[in-house]
Amino acid sequence: MPESGQERKTKTGRSALAAILAVGFFAGIIFWGGFNTAMELTNTEAFCISCHEMRDNVYREYQNTIHYSNRSGVRATCPDCHVPREWVHKVARKIRATNELYHKLMGTINTPGKFEAKRLQMARNVWRTMKKTDSRECRNCHDYASMDYVKQERRAMIQHDQGLESGQTCIDCHKGIAHELPAMYEVDPSAAIGP
Amino acid sequence: MKTIPATAFAILFLSLAVPPPALAEGGLKSLRGDRPIGEESLQPAFTKWQHDSKPIARQFIQQPPVIPHSIEGYTINKKFNKCLTCHSWANYKKAGATKVSLTHFTNRDGVELANIAARRYFCTQCHVPQLDVDPLVPNAFQPVELLNGQR
Numbered sequence: 001m002p003e004s005g006q007e008r009k010t011k012t013g014r015s016a017l018a019a020i021l022a023v024g025f026f027a028g029i030i031f032w033g034g035f036n037t038a039m040e041l042t043n044t045e046a047f048c049i050s051c052h053e054m055r056d057n058v059y060r061e062y063q064n065t066i067h068y069s070n071r072s073g074v075r076a077t078c079p080d081c082h083v084p085r086e087w088v089h090k091v092a093r094k095i096r097a098t099n100e101l102y103h104k105l106m107g108t109i110n111t112p113g114k115f116e117a118k119r120l121q122m123a124r125n126v127w128r129t130m131k132k133t134d135s136r137e138c139r140n141c142h143d144y145a146s147m148d149y150v151k152q153e154r155r156a157m158i159q160h161d162q163g164l165e166s167g168q169t170c171i172d173c174h175k176g177i178a179h180e181l182p183a184m185y186e187v188d189p190s191a192a193i194g195p
Numbered sequence: 196m197k198t199i200p201a202t203a204f205a206i207l208f209l210s211l212a213v214p215p216p217a218l219a220e221g222g223l224k225s226l227r228g229d230r231p232i233g234e235e236s237l238q239p240a241f242t243k244w245q246h247d248s249k250p251i252a253r254q255f256i257q258q259p260p261v262i263p264h265s266i267e268g269y270t271i272n273k274k275f276n277k278c279l280t281c282h283s284w285a286n287y288k289k290a291g292a293t294k295v296s297l298t299h300f301t302n303r304d305g306v307e308l309a310n311i312a313a314r315r316y317f318c319t320q321c322h323v324p325q326l327d328v329d330p331l332v333p334n335a336f337q338p339v340e341l342l343n344g345q346r
Contacts, residue, residue: 064268181270181274191283194310
């Protein structure tokens with residue numbers, strides 16, 4: 001029985017649609033996988049310190065701190081604290097990072113002097129974000145719910161107990177734990193020598 | 196009369212040429228032990244800071260109180276003083292810490308200041324944290340009568 005023109009056309013249309021879907025499906029996997037791989041690549045310490053502003057300043061300071069070297073051998077690297085884990089927040093942070101690319105091009109902090117001059121402003125940006133997110137990135141590892149105050153040192157036990165009750169967040173007290181602090185006279189005049 | 200300095204020089208010269216046996220072979224006991232001068236001294240055993248405790252009593256009236264907790268990672272520099280985030284007059288109540296003595300607000304000319312004096316700013320010049328170690332030399336120091344409660 002000969003096929004009618006109409007039927008043949010429908011069949012061709014169907015197989016074309018199937019082909020497009022198939023190609024689209026695999027192209028999607030490759031594109032999405034590639035996108036995610038590229039994004040994850042920008043989430044590595046090696047990527048962060050490929051820029052000298054990071055390598056010569058904050059990375060060097062961080063090497064003297066407990067998040068770099070400690071008794072249990074667990075290390076938190078740059079993205080553990082500075083990039084959110086959840087996808088939506090992560091992409092939002094990556095988009096905001098374009099501003100950092102702009103300042104890299106402009107050389108805003110490309111000398112130690114320029115970096116120091118901007119340090120308070122940059123630190124305040126991070127503190128503000130952490131306050132707003134209730135120190136979300138800290139809590140990826142340091143979960144209040146699984147923290148046993150009784151096993152802590154006397155001072156930590158008292159402070160953590162009070163902190164939880166008064167609704168404080170990690171960054172309220174734990175500033176400058178992974179990098180040098182800026183000149184803090186503006187932040188707490190009682191804890192620094194005047195200008 | 197002139198022979199005396201000459202003899203003295205000769206003795207001095209000879210004594211320098213031949214090193215005293217104690218120095219060459221070790222056996223001279225000093226704070227670094229009795230290791231010969233050419234060898235590296237033994238590394239002391241690792242010790243840890245003492246655990247946090249309540250304030251430690253003074254041994255004499257003028258003693259700067261010692262630090263009853265670890266200060267590992269605490270920065271004190273021109274830009275920032277970690278100690279003062281708890282011990283300053285602005286922060287001590289909230290932190291439940293001892294406040295800095297009033298004597299620390301006077302500069303060397305005797306002028307009273309509104310903030311801590313620069314000469315008193317570097318806490319660890321006088322206040323030190325504690326380690327549980329044996330003293331290097333014997334010490335029989337006793338607290339003054341007023342402080343050890345024996346009257």
